[in-house]
Amino acid sequence: MQEISLQANTIFEIGEIAISTSMLGSAITTLIIILIGLLTVRKARIIPTKAQIIFEGIINAFMDLLVSAYGSKKIARKWAPFYITIFVFLLIANQFAIIPIINSIVTEDGLVFTTPTANFSQPIALTIMVLGIAHFLALAKSPLKHIDNFIKISPFFKIKKPSDFGKAIGTFLMGISDLIAEVAKLVSLSARLFGNVFAGEVMVIVIAGITAYTQYIIPLPFIVLSIFSGLVQAYVFAILSIQFMAGTIKSVEDEPTKDIETAPKLQTENL
Amino acid sequence: MDIEAVRLLAAGLAVGLGAIGPGIGEGIVAGKTMEAMGRNPEISDSIFPKMIVSMAICESTAIYALVVALIILFG
Numbered sequence: 001m002q003e004i005s006l007q008a009n010t011i012f013e014i015g016e017i018a019i020s021t022s023m024l025g026s027a028i029t030t031l032i033i034i035l036i037g038l039l040t041v042r043k044a045r046i047i048p049t050k051a052q053i054i055f056e057g058i059i060n061a062f063m064d065l066l067v068s069a070y071g072s073k074k075i076a077r078k079w080a081p082f083y084i085t086i087f088v089f090l091l092i093a094n095q096f097a098i099i100p101i102i103n104s105i106v107t108e109d110g111l112v113f114t115t116p117t118a119n120f121s122q123p124i125a126l127t128i129m130v131l132g133i134a135h136f137l138a139l140a141k142s143p144l145k146h147i148d149n150f151i152k153i154s155p156f157f158k159i160k161k162p163s164d165f166g167k168a169i170g171t172f173l174m175g176i177s178d179l180i181a182e183v184a185k186l187v188s189l190s191a192r193l194f195g196n197v198f199a200g201e202v203m204v205i206v207i208a209g210i211t212a213y214t215q216y217i218i219p220l221p222f223i224v225l226s227i228f229s230g231l232v233q234a235y236v237f238a239i240l241s242i243q244f245m246a247g248t249i250k251s252v253e254d255e256p257t258k259d260i261e262t263a264p265k266l267q268t269e270n271l
Numbered sequence: 272m273d274i275e276a277v278r279l280l281a282a283g284l285a286v287g288l289g290a291i292g293p294g295i296g297e298g299i300v301a302g303k304t305m306e307a308m309g310r311n312p313e314i315s316d317s318i319f320p321k322m323i324v325s326m327a328i329c330e331s332t333a334i335y336a337l338v339v340a341l342i343i344l345f346g
Contacts, residue, residue, distance in 0.1 A: 004345050188331050195334035198341065235320070236327040 004202055008119040009110045025116035029093045059084060065239065069246040079245075086126065087238040093117050094197055094230030097204075098223070118198045123190040130241040131186055134248040145252045150179045185244055189237065196233045200226025282340040289336020296329040 008020035040051040048056060062084050066076035096115040097103060105112045116122045138146040148154055152175035155168035204226065207219045272280075304322040308315045 006342065006346050188335075191338050192327065192331050192334050195338045195341075199334075199337055202341065232323055232327060236324055239320075239324050240328075 004205060005110070006120070006198075008114070008121065009112075011107075011109070011112060020119070020121075021110075021112060021114045022116045022119035022122050024112070025096055025114055026093065026122060028113070029089060029096065029116060032092055033088055058087070062087070062238070065242060069242050070250075083238050083242055086130070086241060087234055090117065090126075090193070090234035090237055091231065093122075094234055095227060097201060098227065115197055115201060117193055118201050120190070120194050123193040124186075126193075126237070127186055127190040130189070130245060131182075131248075134245040138248050138252045141249070142252045149251050150175050150182070189240055189244070193233050193237050196229050197226075200229055278343055282343045285336050285340040285343065286333075289339075290333045293330050293333035297326050300325050300329055 008022040010018040010020050011024060012019055036051070040049070040055055043049050044052055059080065062080055063076060066080055066083065067073055070076050070079065093116045096113070099113075102113045103111070135146070152171045155164075155171045159165055159168060200222075203222050204219050207222055208215045300322060304318055307318055
């Protein structure tokens with residue numbers, strides 16, 4: 001049975017920086033995306049090719065989601081590349097285990113090519129990036145308002161009669177619980193992606209390692225299951241980062257920007 | 272009991288108990304979605320992605336339990 005470890009193997013070192021299997025996997029994923037992108041764009045036409053249809057479908061689906069999250073088509077268009085990059089990266093990174101041949105290359109330290117998101121460092125880096133950008137933008141837009149969303153001391157200045165004091169304390173405690181919820185976002189977003197991808201891998205390894213007979217056909221359903229959960233997790237990560245980021249940025253805006261044409265359509269026909 | 276046996280027991284119990292709640296929750300989500308789709312089949316396409324997202328959120332507590340168990344086993 002193949003050895004299972006939570007830590008990424010270090011393959012080689014450049015100066016002081018250790019290059020782990022997870023980083024190598026990310027770099028290869030990036031190369032694959034660039035290659036697919038270039039091949040698709042090279043043949044791009046008005047009458048779309050098959051690959052073009054897939055990419056345009058992804059972009060359209062995300063534009064709809066972004067417009068309903070941000071409430072404005074202009075801002076949605078500005079942010080679309082960021083989320084679509086995250087989605088496409090995870091889409092390919094989660095399926096790293098099904099690339100043939102290179103997953104069998106082993107040195108004395110262990111596997112050379114592993115799924116990048118099956119090490120906790122990759123999901124947590126993505127999550128810190130998403131939440132960090134959200135808070136940075138909110139702070140840059142209006143620092144006092146953003147801090148006031150979490151440390152709510154403004155009700156204390158509005159106290160006029162003694163009964164307002166209890167209300168002010170209640171609001172302050174709510175702010176503290178929002179602060180904790182912010183940390184919970186960090187943990188839940190990263191642990192969800194890592195847990196699903198890593199569990200899929202461990203499941204296949206365990207099933208293949210029970211006996212010599214279970215190595216060939218028996219793991220297939222579990223591989224299909226892990227492919228499916230990888231796709232779903234890529235989608236869910238992108239959706240949740242849209243929600244968190246739009247929520248954080250919207251909370252410091254004075255009033256929600258909304259143009260009527262882009263508001264989500266109500267499905268009233270055939271009701 | 273030696274420490275290795277306790278570790279195996281703890282990992283098994285962590286996932287086993289942690290998966291009860293999310294199992295019930297995901298069942299409710301799926302059941303309600305089916306109900307809504309049956310009542311109004313036209314909106315199936317817009318409900319389905321929302322169902323996937325809410326299922327993934329329900330699942331997260333099971334995933335925490337799984338991560339804890341994996342850390343106990345392999346960490």
